Amino acid sequence: MKSAIRMNSMPSKLSFGIIVTGLLAIFVLSAGRIYAVSSAQESSEGVTSFRPVHTYSIVARDSITGEIGVAVQSHWFSVGTVVTWAEAGLGAVATQSLAEISYGPLGLELMRAGKSADRALHALLRADDHPEWRQVAMIDASGQVAVHTGEKCIREAGHHVGDQYSVQANLMEKNTVWDAMAEAYENSKGDLAERMLAALEAAQKEGGDIRGKQSAAIIIVTGKSSGRSYMDRVVDLRVEDHPEPVKELKRLVQVNRAYEFMNDGDERVAMGDIKGAMDAYSKAMDLAPGNPEVQFWAAVTMFTEGNEREALKYFREVFRVDRRWVEVVRRLPEAGLLPADEKQIRKIMSVAPKW
Structure with a gap:
C-alpha cells in the first residue's frame, strides 16, 4: 500500500519541476540573474519520488552572528540527506513528512x-501536486520564516x-512536541548549535x-557568503544510524568545536x-580530553616552540594510547x-613506554 501511494503521488517533472523552473525564470530574469535558471533546471531534472521522512526539526537564525541553521532527528536512516539544506547568505530549509526533496x-x-522565505515556499507549494502531504520550513538570511504543515x-x-x-514535527507521540521545542530553544543559552540541539x-x-x-x-552556515562554500x-554533521542519535550528534558537535580550536591554534x-x-x-584538549590526535599536534607545537616540559607530558600520554605515534x-x-x-x-622518544 505504501509503495502504491508513493508511486501515484510522486510529483511529475512536468507538474512540479518544470513549473518551478518557469517560476524561477520569471524571478531570475526580473533580478537579472539568468545563470540561476540552469541550476534550477538541473535540480528539477533530479526530482524523484518523495520519502516518508516523518520527523521533527528546527530552522533558525542567530540574531547576533547572523548564522543560519537547520537540525533534525528522525526514525529514518540518514535523515540529513533528505531534510536539511542550507547555504551561506541565503537561508536554510527543512523538508519532511512525505518529503519532496x-x-x-x-x-x-x-x-x-x-525571494524571501515566504515567497519561495509559496511558489513551491503552488507548483506541487500534493502540498497536503508536505511539511516544510524555510528561513532566509534576514531571519524571515515561512512554514507549511x-x-x-x-x-x-x-x-x-x-x-x-x-x-x-509530524508523526509525534504527543501534540506538545513542537511547543516544547520552542520553549527549549528560547530559554537555552550558548551558540546556535547548542540552542538547536536543546x-x-x-x-x-x-x-x-x-x-x-x-x-x-545539523548544518550551520554563515550569514554572509564569502564565495568559498567550504x-x-x-557545522555540518550527520549521525546516520545510532540508538541515541541526538546524544551522538551533541558529542560530535563538541568534537567539531575542539578541532576548530585546533585549526585556530x-x-x-x-x-x-x-x-x-x-x-x-x-581549549581543544578541554573539549576532547584523551583525544590523542589533539594532544599530539599540540605537543608538536609546544616542543618546537621551546615548551619541552609540557610537550613531553603530552607525548607520553599519546604514546601510552598507541605506540604507532612514535x-x-x-x-x-x-x-x-x-x-x-x-x-x-x-628526547621525545625517551618518554615512550618500554613495550
Whole structure:
C-alpha cells in the first residue's frame, strides 16, 4: 500500500519541476540573474519520488552572528540527506513528512534569486501536486520564516514559529512536541548549535517520533557568503544510524568545536602568535580530553616552540594510547614539522613506554 501511494503521488517533472523552473525564470530574469535558471533546471531534472521522512526539526537564525541553521532527528536512516539544506547568505530549509526533496535545492535557488522565505515556499507549494502531504520550513538570511504543515501530515503534526526560528514535527507521540521545542530553544543559552540541539533534546524528552529514533543532522552556515562554500559551513554533521542519535550528534558537535580550536591554534602558529596558539590548543584538549590526535599536534607545537616540559607530558600520554605515534614522530623532521636534530628526537622518544 505504501509503495502504491508513493508511486501515484510522486510529483511529475512536468507538474512540479518544470513549473518551478518557469517560476524561477520569471524571478531570475526580473533580478537579472539568468545563470540561476540552469541550476534550477538541473535540480528539477533530479526530482524523484518523495520519502516518508516523518520527523521533527528546527530552522533558525542567530540574531547576533547572523548564522543560519537547520537540525533534525528522525526514525529514518540518514535523515540529513533528505531534510536539511542550507547555504551561506541565503537561508536554510527543512523538508519532511512525505518529503519532496527538491524543496531544499529549489527553495535555496528561489532565495538566491532574491525571494524571501515566504515567497519561495509559496511558489513551491503552488507548483506541487500534493502540498497536503508536505511539511516544510524555510528561513532566509534576514531571519524571515515561512512554514507549511499539510493537512494530510500524519498526526500528531504541527509547528511553532518564533522570532527568527521555526520548529515543526509530524508523526509525534504527543501534540506538545513542537511547543516544547520552542520553549527549549528560547530559554537555552550558548551558540546556535547548542540552542538547536536543546530543541531536539526537548522534543525527544516530550516523546518525540512515535516510532523511535535512528538518525540526526545539523548544518550551520554563515550569514554572509564569502564565495568559498567550504569556508562558510560552520557545522555540518550527520549521525546516520545510532540508538541515541541526538546524544551522538551533541558529542560530535563538541568534537567539531575542539578541532576548530585546533585549526585556530595552527593558524596562530603560522602568524607567530604562540601564546594564542597554546590557548587555542588548551581549549581543544578541554573539549576532547584523551583525544590523542589533539594532544599530539599540540605537543608538536609546544616542543618546537621551546615548551619541552609540557610537550613531553603530552607525548607520553599519546604514546601510552598507541605506540604507532612514535613512528609518526620519526617521520616529522623530514616534513619540517619537528627539528631535524637527532638529539631532540631521542628526547621525545625517551618518554615512550618500554613495550
